[in-house]
Amino acid sequence: MLTVPGAFNVRDLGGILGRDNRKIINHKLIRAGYLSDINETGNQNLLNYGVKTIIDLRSPDEVTTYPDKISSEFNYLKVPIFPDDVTASTSTLDEINTRYARDSEYGYERMLQSYRRMVIDPHAICGYRAFFQAILDHRADGGILFHCSAGKDRTGICSYLLLAVLGVNPQRNLQDYLDSNPASKDRINSRMQEAKSKQLGQCFVTSIHDLAVVSLDYIEQPLSLINYEFGGMTAFIKDEIGLSDSDINAICDAFLK
Template sequence: MTENKRLLDIKNGYNFRDIGGYPTNDGHTTKWHKIIRSGNLAELDAKDQAYLKNYGITNDIDLRSKMERDSEPDLVPDGVKYSQNPIFEQKERRTADVMLQRYSEDPTIGKLHMKHVYENLIESPIARNSYRNLFQRLLKDPNGCSLMHCSQGKDRTGMGIVMLLFVLGVKEEDIKKDYLASAEQMKPYVQKQIQHYERYNINNIFKENVNALYTVSIDYYNAAMNKIKELYGNMDNFIHEYLNLSDSDVQKLRAEYLD
């Protein structure tokens, strides 16, 4: 097993991060080598896969839709258990024509779309049931180290990690910091997307929207938090009602994932 590192040394992927080392409100810290968050594993080479295996990864939990999994299947390191837990099922593919039509005229539409996505992660019964399944998985299989990911590891994964850190009692300033760290990690991906679309003579409005779609923002985080407050009142109610976790479940998670 390698040393404790926030950012993992993955060359052919985005946003691979350990959530260990964060202090809680009652004096504990999150364990290292227990939960890794990341983008997809579709581009890993043999060296990347060996690195993850050596880091201690034992579970690969894929939060993507079937469409995403089929188009970019995970390259799972040998001996790592793979499981699917889609947060929602994607109903349409973002073709170039659709993207250009939707995002070339109004520079605010990308950010508005993302805020809606975050609200939907909280109010959608489908997303709620999927996050409940995710936490039951963490409760039933606490041994080893789980890698949790979606396509870029920033939204579905981002909110899953936000929820987990709240359950573990991590201070909100550190929860925000961890969430917002995806902005820096996604810069190369944003540039890759812009370069991909430049063949279509895109304008600056389109570029601004692409950046909004493929980064994170405190506005997105706040959209989710405001929806939690609207529907559940506070985070404690959210943990018990949305995630369906009992006080005993919370204590079990803290016993396993905190030092």
């Protein structure tokens, strides 16, 4: 966990064991939630930490409505995974209420559907290709930070794919994904308190909770599709995303020691 005023769920992937018992180098790969509220101190903290490139995974509307407040010293790249916010990360509670205050399963079902889209939507596949191309293009520049809105779903899947490319054990990879819950506890608690204050019933509160967290149920959706529809993670990375052996070796050489 990194302390970055105005940001949350900011985590260095450094230290995780990857291919050939090599560890991910610290200060090189950082994942995070939105940077729309980051202040001058937060920007300086990231610069001091060695971050040089920021990859924004959000949709065009999210970027326009909640632009990153980042220093011009960063390389800033827009790499939308989806053309819209499929996980409702930026939806207000009132917007959510108009659709599913009476359905306790809405939030959960929406997340399952969104995670399936992560591997079958052509926009997502194009987004992953662009994400890895950005990683390759800027691997020698310094630290790379990538983020979406909550830093848990689109960022979570990109992180999972990146860690898979780096040869991280699947169980350790899952743990990094699940670590978004404790890393985002303040934001989750804030969403829950606001939801309860609306006094719209337990169905509403349950859906807000399911939209705010990560879950093994969620990530099992894309992982099952990858295994049973695409022939496994290696085949998905090479055949669908389009990474070559030389691309994978370059990423490993750049971020493992």
